[in-house]
Amino acid sequence: MELNFVARHTEITDRFRNYVAEKVDKIEKLADRPLELDVTVSKHHGGKGLVGGDHVELTLVEAGPVVRAESDGEDKYAAFDLAMGRMMEQLRRARDKKKIHHHGHQKPLSIHEASADAFAQVDLVPATPEDIERVAAEEHAITPSAAA
Structure with missing residues (x-):
């Protein structure tokens, strides 16, 4: 300096x-x-x-x-x-x-890290981005029973 x-x-x-x-x-x-x-x-x-x-x-x-x-x-x-x-x-x-003041100066987990650990504990597999897009497209499509 x-x-x-x-x-x-x-x-x-x-x-x-x-x-x-x-x-x-x-x-x-x-x-x-x-x-x-x-x-x-x-x-x-x-x-x-x-x-x-x-x-x-x-x-x-x-x-x-x-x-x-x-x-x-x-x-x-x-x-x-x-x-x-x-x-x-x-x-x-x-x-x-x-400074990071969480959990004894540990770096907080990202959402991805936290959700991966939580899903592993309950034996679930998270949805893929393709599955999410397919479901979103189906909800927006007008079906004959929904129009009546």
Whole structure:
């Protein structure tokens, strides 16, 4: 996965880059096929020359939808941790939606598989498609006794 850093009104240190690289391993485990992670760090100004906290935006581009999270904090490490927690929660929810929650995580049976097993237990043979078409054609034909 490719990491992209963008800094606005601040600098990104090597220490911060290493910190993010360590935390990104968690994203790679939860995301399906992550392509790139954009980390945008900006410094807020409180007005009248006062310096505010940092703002971190995370954007994960993967094979599915784009996942975004952002947060403010006293410093960029705290803001990154909060944004990372939000992104991990989104990824966990997305992964949970894809799980099969039936019969202890087993794949549900198709209608064909289920009906084949049921017919085998009662010693019946399912009708062929030709038999079904023949019966349907006979029902639609008008017989002399039905017309009277």
